[in-house]
Amino acid sequence: MKFKKATIAVHSGLNTDIQYGCVSPPIYLSSTYNFIDFKEPRLHDYSRRSNPTRDIVQNALSELEGGNGAVLTNTGMSAIHLITTCFLQPRDLLVAPYDCYGGSYRLFSSMHQRNAYRVKFINQNDKLALQEIFDKQPRLILIETPSNPLLRVVDIAMICKLARETGTISVVDNTFMTPILQNPLSLGADLVVHSCTKYINGHSDVLAGVVIAKEPEFISKLSWWSNNIGVTAAAFDSYLLLRGLRTLLPRIEIAQNNTKAIIDYLKQQKLVKQIYHPSLKDNIGYKYALKQQKGFGAILSIELKGNNELLKLFLSSLKLFTLAESLGGVESLICHSATMTHAGMSVEARTIAGISDMLLRISVGIENKDDLIFDLDQAFKIVSK
Structure with missing residues (x-):
């Protein structure tokens, strides 16, 4: 788009x-x-x-x-x-x-x-x-x-x-x-x-x-x-x-291109249960995104298969993605919503909203997309052993 x-x-x-x-x-x-x-x-x-x-x-x-x-x-x-x-x-x-x-x-x-x-x-x-x-x-x-x-x-x-x-x-x-x-x-x-x-x-x-x-x-x-x-x-x-x-436009362009490449990669990963991004046809409100947005953005979330131990190992294995709150910076960040940005919500409220303990939110930055995919790939290989 x-x-x-x-x-x-x-x-x-x-x-x-x-x-x-x-x-x-x-x-x-x-x-x-x-x-x-x-x-x-x-x-x-x-x-x-x-x-x-x-x-x-x-x-x-x-x-x-x-x-x-x-x-x-x-x-x-x-x-x-x-x-x-x-x-x-x-x-x-x-x-x-x-x-x-x-x-x-x-x-x-x-x-x-x-x-x-x-x-x-x-x-x-x-x-x-x-x-x-x-x-x-x-x-x-x-x-x-x-x-x-x-x-x-x-x-x-x-x-x-x-x-x-x-x-x-x-x-x-x-x-x-x-x-x-x-x-x-x-x-x-x-x-x-x-x-x-x-x-x-x-x-x-x-x-x-x-x-x-x-x-x-x-x-x-x-x-x-x-x-x-x-x-x-x-x-x-x-x-x-x-x-x-003054750099908002080129940052958005690069981050969106990186996000598309990362989503294409994540679709092939067996440990990824679900991908959430407005560009995906099965995403809730996809038809509205086409109508009211000029692009799909550079934030995505993924739900992993497995347990907390797998989640912790995956996060600790990442080298380029920083485990941190916030988003929208030049650097790529990854966040565990349930214990970070949405920790102020009760377990019941998070459950109603669909925010599971295996959900990770990713803010894609402007680094080289091949480097970002390589980092994700090596982390998935570690947790798959």
């Missing part, structure tokens, strides 16, 4: 420095700014509220997603928390995927227990369940597609249409796809959220998140609350995101 090439270089702060003509924009590290005179503040007065470097990133990400503004936060989870803080009150209902990222699941469950708002986790591919939940007029619905870690895809346009009809705010977590491969605002979403820690940065050295809005009035509320609770991103982190953003 071919995907549209976004004009990232135009929107990442290049050649915006009027004073010296710097190709890359300078970092504005100042925490505060002087007033022109009494009751005459400048555009920026305090960097928790706004910062020139952060402004560039926010504008770039908003343009790439086709939005009307963005708020950059200090982590992906603070972006999620900002949305719920801004738009939900006690007794409001939040609808979330039953197979969402473990950190989101943990946050929603804990806030539900504190009566900050109510949450209902559902299978968003179940049209009957969707209709039943929208009959309850939820305040907000979070859509995560492809899902983490099982790469299930749901119909963004259909869910957002149902949300509009009931006055529900629709939010799409677009971390796995990035603005290169999927643009949820064009499919009807009100808000898009990213963990910029992942692909947008791409170098595993920054924590950040972003909320991008279709309508300016949402940004006004989100900006006020981000300053109020202090979740805005730092200037240096914003600068590093600009660096990562």
